Each structure stands twice: as structure tokens, then as C-alpha cells.
Amino acid sequence: MKKTFATIITIGDELLIGQVIDTNSAFIAQELNKIGIAVNHRIAVGDGWDDIWNALDEESKLADIILITGGLGPTADDITKPLLCKYFGGKMIVHKPTLDFVTYLFENVLQRPMIERNRKQAEVPDVCTVLHNEKGTAPGMLFEKESKIFVAMPGVPDEMKWITTNHVIPILTQKFQTGFIEHKTLLTAGIGESFLAEKIKDIETQIPAHIKLAYLPNFGMVRLRLTGFGENKDALLAELNHHFTLLKNELSDFLVIDEDLPLEAVVGKLLTEKGKTIATAESCTGGYIAHLLTSRPGSSAFFSGSVVSYSNSVKEKVLHVKDTTLKDFGAVSKETVTEMVTNVLALMNTDYAIAVSGIMGPDGGSPEKPVGLVWIAVASKNNLITKQFNLRYDRSRNIHVTAANALNLIRQLIVDNR
Amino acid sequence: MKKTFATIITIGDELLIGQVIDTNSAFIAQELNKIGIAVNHRIAVGDGWDDIWNALDEESKLADIILITGGLGPTADDITKPLLCKYFGGKMIVHKPTLDFVTYLFENVLQRPMIERNRKQAEVPDVCTVLHNEKGTAPGMLFEKESKIFVAMPGVPDEMKWITTNHVIPILTQKFQTGFIEHKTLLTAGIGESFLAEKIKDIETQIPAHIKLAYLPNFGMVRLRLTGFGENKDALLAELNHHFTLLKNELSDFLVIDEDLPLEAVVGKLLTEKGKTIATAESCTGGYIAHLLTSRPGSSAFFSGSVVSYSNSVKEKVLHVKDTTLKDFGAVSKETVTEMVTNVLALMNTDYAIAVSGIMGPDGGSPEKPVGLVWIAVASKNNLITKQFNLRYDRSRNIHVTAANALNLIRQLIVDNR
Numbered sequence: 001m002k003k004t005f006a007t008i009i010t011i012g013d014e015l016l017i018g019q020v021i022d023t024n025s026a027f028i029a030q031e032l033n034k035i036g037i038a039v040n041h042r043i044a045v046g047d048g049w050d051d052i053w054n055a056l057d058e059e060s061k062l063a064d065i066i067l068i069t070g071g072l073g074p075t076a077d078d079i080t081k082p083l084l085c086k087y088f089g090g091k092m093i094v095h096k097p098t099l100d101f102v103t104y105l106f107e108n109v110l111q112r113p114m115i116e117r118n119r120k121q122a123e124v125p126d127v128c129t130v131l132h133n134e135k136g137t138a139p140g141m142l143f144e145k146e147s148k149i150f151v152a153m154p155g156v157p158d159e160m161k162w163i164t165t166n167h168v169i170p171i172l173t174q175k176f177q178t179g180f181i182e183h184k185t186l187l188t189a190g191i192g193e194s195f196l197a198e199k200i201k202d203i204e205t206q207i208p209a210h211i212k213l214a215y216l217p218n219f220g221m222v223r224l225r226l227t228g229f230g231e232n233k234d235a236l237l238a239e240l241n242h243h244f245t246l247l248k249n250e251l252s253d254f255l256v257i258d259e260d261l262p263l264e265a266v267v268g269k270l271l272t273e274k275g276k277t278i279a280t281a282e283s284c285t286g287g288y289i290a291h292l293l294t295s296r297p298g299s300s301a302f303f304s305g306s307v308v309s310y311s312n313s314v315k316e317k318v319l320h321v322k323d324t325t326l327k328d329f330g331a332v333s334k335e336t337v338t339e340m341v342t343n344v345l346a347l348m349n350t351d352y353a354i355a356v357s358g359i360m361g362p363d364g365g366s367p368e369k370p371v372g373l374v375w376i377a378v379a380s381k382n383n384l385i386t387k388q389f390n391l392r393y394d395r396s397r398n399i400h401v402t403a404a405n406a407l408n409l410i411r412q413l414i415v416d417n418r
Numbered sequence: 419m420k421k422t423f424a425t426i427i428t429i430g431d432e433l434l435i436g437q438v439i440d441t442n443s444a445f446i447a448q449e450l451n452k453i454g455i456a457v458n459h460r461i462a463v464g465d466g467w468d469d470i471w472n473a474l475d476e477e478s479k480l481a482d483i484i485l486i487t488g489g490l491g492p493t494a495d496d497i498t499k500p501l502l503c504k505y506f507g508g509k510m511i512v513h514k515p516t517l518d519f520v521t522y523l524f525e526n527v528l529q530r531p532m533i534e535r536n537r538k539q540a541e542v543p544d545v546c547t548v549l550h551n552e553k554g555t556a557p558g559m560l561f562e563k564e565s566k567i568f569v570a571m572p573g574v575p576d577e578m579k580w581i582t583t584n585h586v587i588p589i590l591t592q593k594f595q596t597g598f599i600e601h602k603t604l605l606t607a608g609i610g611e612s613f614l615a616e617k618i619k620d621i622e623t624q625i626p627a628h629i630k631l632a633y634l635p636n637f638g639m640v641r642l643r644l645t646g647f648g649e650n651k652d653a654l655l656a657e658l659n660h661h662f663t664l665l666k667n668e669l670s671d672f673l674v675i676d677e678d679l680p681l682e683a684v685v686g687k688l689l690t691e692k693g694k695t696i697a698t699a700e701s702c703t704g705g706y707i708a709h710l711l712t713s714r715p716g717s718s719a720f721f722s723g724s725v726v727s728y729s730n731s732v733k734e735k736v737l738h739v740k741d742t743t744l745k746d747f748g749a750v751s752k753e754t755v756t757e758m759v760t761n762v763l764a765l766m767n768t769d770y771a772i773a774v775s776g777i778m779g780p781d782g783g784s785p786e787k788p789v790g791l792v793w794i795a796v797a798s799k800n801n802l803i804t805k806q807f808n809l810r811y812d813r814s815r816n817i818h819v820t821a822a823n824a825l826n827l828i829r830q831l832i833v834d835n836r
Contacts, residue, residue, distance in 0.1 A: 013632055013645065016457040017601065018447030019678070020634065021439065025462070029436030039434040040469065044443070044460035047632070051458065058476075075615040075633040076622060110610070117612040156635070158811055183435065192528070194535040197493040204494060214431055214465070215493040216438065217574070227431065260437070280726075286712025287705030290726045294704025297780050297813060305732035307725055308698075308708045314723035314766055318736065348732055362715050392527075393576050395715060 003229065004176045006032050007041040007063040009055050011070035011080055012155060015044040024069050024160050031164055036178030037065065038229070047077050056087055060148050065172065070155030072138040074117045081124070081141075084152055088143045090127030095139065098122040098130060102137045131167040135159040140167060149175065180233040184244040185225045185260035188251055189408050193217045196224075196251070203246045211240060219404040221256065221263075256411065263407045264292035270414045271302035271352070278410070279348035280306040281319055281340040283331060284358040284374065289403045304348045309340070319343050332357045332369055334377075334386050341377035341384065352414060353379050354406045358389070360398045374402050378410040383418045385409060421647065422594045424450050425459040425481040427473050429488035429498055430573060433462040442487050442578050449582055454596030455483065456647070465495050474505055478566050483590060488573030490556040492535045499543070499559075502570055506561045508545030513557065516540040516548060520555045549585040553577040558585060567593065598651045602662040603643045603678035606669055607826050611635045614642075614669070621664045629658060637822040639674065639681075674829065681825045682710035688832045689720035689770070696828070697766035698724040699737055699758040701749065702776040702792065707821045722766045727758070737761050750775045750787055752795075752804050759795035759802065770832060771797050772824045776807070778816045792820050796828040801836045803827060 008028055014020040022044060029039045041062055045051040052071070059066050071080030085092055099122035106114035121137040124130055131140030136156060140163040143150040151168055153160045188196060193215055197204070207213055210230060216223040226244055230236030248258055257266045271278055280289045290306035293299055309315040312326055321339045329335040340355035358374030365371035372391040377384060389405060391398045426446055432438040440462065447457045459480055463469040470489070477484050489498030503510055517540035524532035539555040542548055549558030554574060558581040561568040569586055571578045606614060611633055615622070625631055628648060634641040644662055648654030666676055675684045689696055698707045708724035711717055727733040730744055739757045747753040758773035776792030783789035790809040795802060807823060809816045 013630065014634055014643070015443075016447055016460060017451050017599075017645065018444035018449075018457075019601075019603075019643065021441050021444050023439050025433075026436035026439050029434055031436075033435050039436075040464065042434060042462035046458065047630070073633065073635070074612045077630070077632050112610060112613070115612055115616060117616060158815055161812075181435075183437075185437075192530060194492045194533055195530070198533060198535060212431065212465070212495070214495050215491065216432055217491070225432070225437065227435065279732075282705075285709075286717070286721070287700075287708030287724055287726060288712075290705030290728075291703075291709045294706075294726075294728060295814065295817070299704070300728060300782070303704070304729045305726045305736065306705055306728075307736070308705060308712075308723045310708075310712060310718060310724075311722045311766075314697075318723065318725070318765060347736060348729075364718070394579075396713065397576055399713070 004037045004065070004178045005040045005063040006037050006065035006067060007043070007059040008039060009059060009066060009068045010042075010044045010155070011047065011052060011068065013046045016046050024155065024157060027157070027161060028067055028164060031169055032172075033181045033183070035169060035173050036180045037172065037176065038181060047071060047079060049079060049083060052080065052083055053087065056150070060145070060150070064148060064176070066148060066150045067168070068150065068152040069160050072152065072154045074121055074137070080152055084128070084141065084143065084150075085125035088125060088127045088145060090125035092123045093126045095122050095124045095130050097132070098124070098139050101132070105137060131163050133159050133163055134166070135162045142171065179229055179231045180236055181227065181229050182233070182236055182240055183225055183227050183260065184240050185223055186244070186248060186251070186258045187221060187223050187256040187263070188254040189221045189256050191222065191254045193222050196222055196254075200247055200250055203243065203250060207243050208239070211243060219401050221404070221408070225260075256408070263404055263411070265296055267407050267411050267414065268293060268296060268299060268302060270411065272298065274414065276351040276414065277302050277304050278352040278354070279304045279344050279350040280353065281344035281355040282306060282308050283310060283315070283340075283356060284360050285356050285399055285402050285406070286310060288399055289354060289356070289406055292403060292407070304350050307344055307347070315340065319347070330369065332359055332373055332375055334375055334388070337375040337377040338384065338386060341379045345379055345381070351380060352410055354410050356402055356406055358398070358402060360395045360402075362395060372398060374398075376402070376406045376409060378406065378413055380413055380418055383413060385413065422455045422483065422596045423458045423481040424455050424483035424485060425461070425477040426457060427477060427484060427486045428460075428462045428573070429465065429470060429486065431464040434464050442573065442575060445575070445579055446485055446582060449587055450590070451599045451601070453587060453591050454598045455590060455594065456599060465489060465497060467497060467501060470498065470501055471505065474568070478563070478568070482566060482594070484566060484568045485586070486568065486570040487578050490570065490572045492539055492555070498570055502546070502559065502561065503543035506543060506545045506563060508543035510541045511544045513540050513542045513548050515550070516542070516557050519550070523555060549581050551577050551581055552584070553580045560589065597647055597649045598654055599645065599647050600651070600654055600658055601643055601645050601678065602658050603641055604662070604666060604669070604676045605639060605641050605674040605681070606672040607639045607674050609640065609672045611640050614640055614672075618665060618668055621661065621668060625661050626657075629661065637819050639822070639826070643678075674826065681822055681829065683714055685825050685829050685832065686711060686714060686717060686720060688829065690716065692832065694769040694832065695720050695722050696770040696772070697722045697762050697768040698771065699762035699773040700724060700726050701728060701733070701774060702778050703774050703817055703820050703824070704728060706817055707772060707774070707824055710821060710825070722768050725762055725765070733758065737765070748787065750777055750791055750793055752793055752806070755793040755795035756802065756804060759797045763797055763799070769798060770828055772828050774820055774824050776816070776820060778813045780813060790816060792816075794820070794824045794827060796824065796831055798831055798836055801831060803831065
């Protein structure tokens with residue numbers, strides 16, 4: 001079976017000057033993979049006519065499906081629609097169902113008067129199939145040319161997501177007899193990328209060509225991913241599972257989880273399964289650990305709350321850290337995080353708690369306590385573990401790495417039922 | 419003067435299956451823009467030999483500078499280095515300074531034994547200029563071919579950033595007599611994209627061709643960006659400022675800030691300038707507003723802390739919301755956020771406070787209180803404002819939009835000195 005390839009073209013100068021980070025492509029790629037379509041190219045071009053035109057020419061040579069996002073808004077820099085009209089040799093017509101929907105949106109949802117510019121959103125090239133957009137005023141459009149499929153969608157993430165899920169994926173599933181793409185991912189901690197590669201060398205050599213092994217190091221942990229392509233889903237999965245099990249067994253001492261889940265989801269899942277609760281007392285991470293733990297649905301089952309004690313007065317007044325502790329040892333110390341974790345555990349009456357205090361930079365360091373010094377404490381009713389870290393990243397990454405380390409420490413405590 | 423163009427090639431299957439979001443490109447694009455180099459293309463390719471090879475061929479036709487990230491690690495899926503060696507007709511040699519540095523890293527920083535695989539990191543094609551990487555084991559490499567510059571860097575963000583800042587930008591500045599690219603950005607709130615476009619139509623028509631106006635709507639706000647290219651920096655800036663001032667004046671009723679700053683930075687800047695402090699009491703945002711406010715350097719000057727009261731017991735016990743209030747009106751109500759904001763203001767003794775409570779979804783809604791219902795309260799010592807929102811996004815976007823709305827409400831209070 002021929003593998004089906006797609007390319008993603010994202011349009012907008014903001015992508016080329018670095019003002020906006022593209023998250024749409026990742027979503028589209030994931031959804032396409034689920035139906036066995038591989039993305040072989042992803043390109044970003046600006047709002048220029050020739051750039052977009054050339055991208056359509058070039059990318060349609062490489063792929064069966066060309067997915068385009070961006071440039072469908074109501075303003076002058078949005079040129080994708082007229083360009084597509086010309087590219088596919090159509091003329092603009094008013095699409096009545098879209099006009100009705102845009103009118104409805106303005107009258108009932110936005111409750112703003114509708115102007116000519118908004119009405120234009122309902123104009124589409126007469127050579128396209130209109131893909132209704134329930135989340136906004138710009139509809140998606142599907143074109144066919146020389147047996148290639150082109151789909152244009154707005155760049156606003158939830159509009160793009162809605163059209164992808166409700167139109168694009170069902171249509172592509174029907175049009176393409178695709179094979180299957182399957183991924184298996186595991187997360188390790190406590191072993192460097194090179195050592196890990198050395199450890200699984202013999203297993204890696206045995207992996208057949210249609211399955212690829214990828215190493216994804218991040219925050220001092222390494223994610224391993226097996227990706228396979230095949231015509232028979234069950235056979236492919238069996239084969240993937242075989243190699244995946246070999247990897248898991250070899251790496252059992254370092255295995256965090258055998259799913260593609262972020263660490264906060266691993267912790268949330270463990271807590272939910274065990275019916276336990278957690279709280280955090282955060283200084284240097286400023287609420288980021290609480291944010292991670294609450295970013296996924298269902299977090300109210302295990303997350304009680306957090307005290308973000310950025311100032312020392314909040315450490316004293318809300319978390320009841322002793323002023324002598326702060327004076328004698330400082331806010332960034334084993335003693336302070338020990339009191340923070342003990343007190344937040346009692347204050348919020350949870351089974352587990354995390355406390356962090358550190359210097360994230362770029363300012364605030366001293367010779368004794370340099371930027372990057374972090375103390376983390378994790379505790380249950382019966383156990384308390386503290387650990388010092390010396391990070392050497394920028395502020396943003398220091399915050400992320402501190403959160404990852406704290407979550408991994410509490411994960412170990414929960415896994416061990418301690 | 420000829421405009422200098424760059425293209426960014428990011429390498430890694432994880433980018434094509436949607437497992438990882440590319441943030442490197444945005445950083446590189448920003449840095450290049452600062453020295454007058456425009457990115458005209460950005461592409462992502464997988465870890466396949468032919469895909470990378472073809473990308474080098476194709477992109478070097480379009481650009482003067484080709485920047486490559488990823489695929490330089492020590493594992494089998496990292497093929498960029500041998501490929502570049504072949505592409506530029508070199509042979510691999512050990513680079514002594516890199517070997518010394520890698521050895522130093524393992525002995526002194528990582529404190530792990532060094533294996534053959536790590537030693538390989540010091541091998542480079544003999545036809546490249548090595549760009550020292552202070553942040554990791556994989557050095558950057560610069561190649562020249564037919565007057566085009568190719569630079570390969572590791573994909574790990576802070577290694578890539580360090581090499582870009584310390585090597586790539588200085589070298590490119592010297593090699594290319596570039597013009598200037600300048601941006602001016604303003605942020606508006608309370609006006610839709612179409613209306614805004616209508617309002618500034620006459621100004622927009624007057625903007626010359628070498629200056630582009632872009633509309634960037636997000637979270638119910640619209641960012642406007644002017645981007646100009648010119649040979650004379652002062653003349654270009656004067657021209658940009660002229661059109662920028664016209665826009666600012668026309669939009670004064672809706673203007674949030676006339677810089678390219680995120681809303682949390684606007685709030686932080688205002689508080690710092692006025693010497694005021696802030697605290698948050700967060701239910702549904704789970705610490706995200708605190709995280710935003712502490713994500714930038716210098717936040718300890720204005721941010722005291724936060725109580726993330728996810729459970730009702732924390733609302734009662736730590737924030738002292740009355741149990742009768744929770745019983746009579748529920749956690750998501752005007753009454754509850756009013757008590758939350760008043761109490762956190764007193765508890766943390768700050769000048770301003772934010773409180774939020776809502777239902778972010780996908781679960782937890784009811785006919786009376788559906789998913790997307792949010793109450794926000796902002797307060798100073800003398801003022802208290804509450805506002806209800808009915809959001810209709812997914813959980814993640816509901817959290818982001820709630821934070822943006824809360825920050826904009828407190829911003830107005832601070833601006834008005836109320």
C-alpha cells in the first residue's frame with residue numbers, strides 16, 4: 001500500500017518574525033497520524049502573494065494532501081482566500097449558509113452590529129467545498145486539483161481544531177485508503193541520553209526498518225518513541241509491543257511511565273488511582289506546579305490547592321514558616337522548604353505536598369546562593385524528602401526544570417506508597 | 419540594497435508527528451530580524467536522509483542563509499552531522515577543543531563517566547567552522563557553499579540560543595551588509611478585528627509598500643503590528659513612528675499598550691513603576707495568573723503571593739470565604755469571588771488583588787452553571803469590580819482567556835489609580 005503524505009502550510013508574517021509560536025501544526029499532525037497519514041513537510045510562509053503561491057506549487061509536488069492555515073480573516077493582510085480563488089481558477093460567490101451563520105453569530109453570540117467586512121467572510125471561491133466553521137466567521141474550504149486535496153482553514157486554534165475534527169479527518173479517512181501509523185512512547189528519568197543508547201544498543205539493532213526509534217531528551221529526562229507504519233493494524237501493534245516490552249524491561253530501573261503523558265499527568269493519574277490528594281507551597285515556581293497539575297480535566301479529584309509564597313511575609317503569615325528559620329537559614333534553604341512542605345500538608349490536609357524555593361535568575365543570586373540554587377521538599381504524612389539542585393539555565397527553563405524535578409520526586413513517593 | 423533572506427530548517431520526526439512544538443524558530447527569527455535579516459521560509463522535516471538532503475538543496479535556492487537545528491545528538495536517530503559532512507564533501511575529524519570541553523563537562527559538571535558515544539560529539543566535518551557550545555556537548559557548525567552560509571545547531575533550546583547569540587548573530591552581522599527591519603506593535607482590547615480594521619481604514623491606505631500592517635487577534639484582544647524595511651534606520655524609524663502615532667491616536671479608547679509586551683508584563687511594569695503590590699486568589703485558573711506574573715525577571719518587586727483555592731475547604735480555611743456564601747451562592751459566584759478578592763488583599767496586605775472562580779470544563783458544568791461560566795473580581799483598597807464571563811472554548815483556552823481577562827481588568831484599575 002502506498003503511504004499517504006500530507007504537508008502543512010502555515011501562513012502569516014507573525015510566524016516568520018517570531019512573534020507567534022505555531023501550535024496548530026502539532027495538532028494537525030497528531031490527528032493525521034491517527035488515520036495513518038504521515039506529514040512529510042511543514043512550512044511557514046509570510047503573507048506575501050508569491051510566497052504562498054509558490055508554496056502551493058512546491059508542496060503539491062511532494063504530498064497528496066496540502067493543509068493550509070491562516071490568512072482567512074477579514075482584514076487587508078488576509079490574502080489567502082482571493083489567492084486560492086485565483087489558484088484554482090474560480091470566482092467569488094456568496095455562500096448562503098455561511099452568511100446565515102455569520103449573521104446569526106453577530107446577532108446572537110457576539111451581539112455586535114455586522115458590517116460589510118464581516119459579510120465578506122461568507123464569500124468563497126465557487127470551485128471549493130465549504131467546510132462549516134461552528135467556532136467562527138471564516139469557513140474552511142476544500143479544493144481538488146490533479147487528484148491532490150487542498151484544505152484551507154483559519155489560523156485561530158480552536159476554529160482550526162473544530163474544522164479538522166469535524167470535516168477534514170472524516171473526509172480524508174473516506175478518500176484515502178491509508179495504512180496505519182502507531183506510536184509507543186515511554187519516559188525515563190535518571191539516565192543520560194548516551195548511556196541510555198548504550199544500554200539498549202542490542203535491542204535497537206533488532207528493530208526492523210518500518211519501525212523507527214527516536215530519543216527525545218528534555219528537562220534531564222529522556223522520552224523514547226517507537227513509530228511504526230504497516231498495513232495490518234493488529235500485526236503492527238503486536239510487533240511494536242514486542243520491541244516496546246524489550247525496551248521497558250531493559251530500562252525498568254529508570255522507567256517513569258510507558259505512555260506519552262507529561263509528568264504532571266502521570267502524577268495526577270497516580271493520585272486519582274490511589275484516591276489521594278496533593279497541595280503545593282511554591283516560592284520560585286510562582287504557581288507553575290499548581291498550574292501544571294490543574295491543566296488537565298479531572299484535577300479537582302486530587303488537587304486541593306496551593307500557597308504561592310513569593311514574599312517572605314506570605315511564607316510567615318500564610319504558611320507559618322518561623323521567622324527565625326528565614327533569618328537563620330534564608331528563604332532558599334533546606335530548613336525553609338521543610339517547614340513549607342510540612343505546613344502546607346497540614347494547612348490543606350492533603351496526603352502529599354510539594355514545596356519549592358530557589359533563585360530563578362537572572363537577578364537575586366549571591367556568592368553563597370547563586371542563581372540556579374533550588375531546594376525542593378516532597379512529603380506525605382509519614383515521609384519527607386528534601387533535595388538540592390543547582391540549575392544552570394535561563395529563568396524560564398529554571399522554572400520548568402524545577403517543576404519537573406519536583407513532580408518526579410513526588411511521583412516516586414506516591415509510587416512507593418510512602 | 420538587496421534584502422538578505424534566511425530560511426530555518428528544523429529537523430526531527432517529533433516535529434512532524436506533533437509530539438513537540440517548535441519554539442526554536444521563533445527565537446531565531448526574532449534575533450535575525452534585529453540585524454535586518456528576514457526569514458522567508460521555515461520548514462520542518464523528519465529524521466530521514468533524503469528529506470534533509472532535499473531540504474538543503476531547495477532552501478539554499480531561496481535564501482542566503484540556511485539555519486538548521488536538531489539531529490546533532492549522540493544517538494542513532496541523529497543523522498544531521500554525517501549528512502552535512504557528506505553534503506559539503508568533508509571527512510570527520512576530532513575537534514580537540516570540543517573534546518576537551520566535553521571531557522570537562524563530564525568530569526566536572528555532569529560528574530558521570532564519559533563513553534565513546536560522548537567522545538563522538540567532538541567529531542566534526544573538516545570543512546566546517548566549529549561554533550563552541552558552552553551549554554552542551556554538541557557544537558554548532560558553520561559551512562559555506564556557493565556564497566551561501568549554512569549553520570547547524572543542536573535542537574535543545576538553550577544550547578541553540580547560546581550559539582545563536584554568541585556566534586551566529588555576530589558572524590552574520592559581519593558578513594552581510596543588511597538593511598534594517600523594525601517592528602512597532604500595539605495591543606488593543608474591547609474592539610473586534612473587523613471594527614478595528616474599519617476604524618483605521620484611512621490610515622491603513624496611507625501606509626507605504628515597504629511598511630506592512632498585520633492584525634493579530636488573540637484572547638478577545640487584537641495586536642496590531644507595523645513592520646518596515648529600509649536602508650536608513652533613522653528614516654525608517656521616523657516613518658514607522660509617524661504611522662504608529664496615527665494608529666495610536668485613532669485607537670486611544672482601546673489601547674492597552676504601545677509595546678510588544680504580553681499583558682502580564684504590562685501589569686508588572688505598571689505595578690513596578692507605581693511601587694504597588696499584587697496578590698491573587700485563584701480557583702479555576704489553578705495558579706496560572708500567578709505563574710504569568712512571576713514568569714518575568716523582577717516580579718518579586720510587585721508580586722507577593724497567591725492562594726490557589728481549588729477545593730472549597732481551602733477557600734474556607736485559607737481564604738476565609740464564609741461557608742454560608744459557598745452554600746448559598748456556590749463557589750462560582752459573584753459573592754464568592756468578592757470574598758476571595760477582599761480576603762486575599764487583607765491576608766497578603768497588597769495594594770491590588772485578583773480573584774477568579776469558574777468552570778473550565780470539560781466536566782463540572784450544570785444547567786444553571788454551564789462550562790465556561792467565570793466570575794472575576796479585581797480590587798484595590800478602595801475599589802472592587804466583579805465581572806461575569808461566559809466562555810466557549812476548551813479547557814486550556816478557557817484558562818488562558820480567563821487569565822487574560824483578569825489581567826486586563828486589574829490593568830484598568832491600576833492605570834486609573836483607583
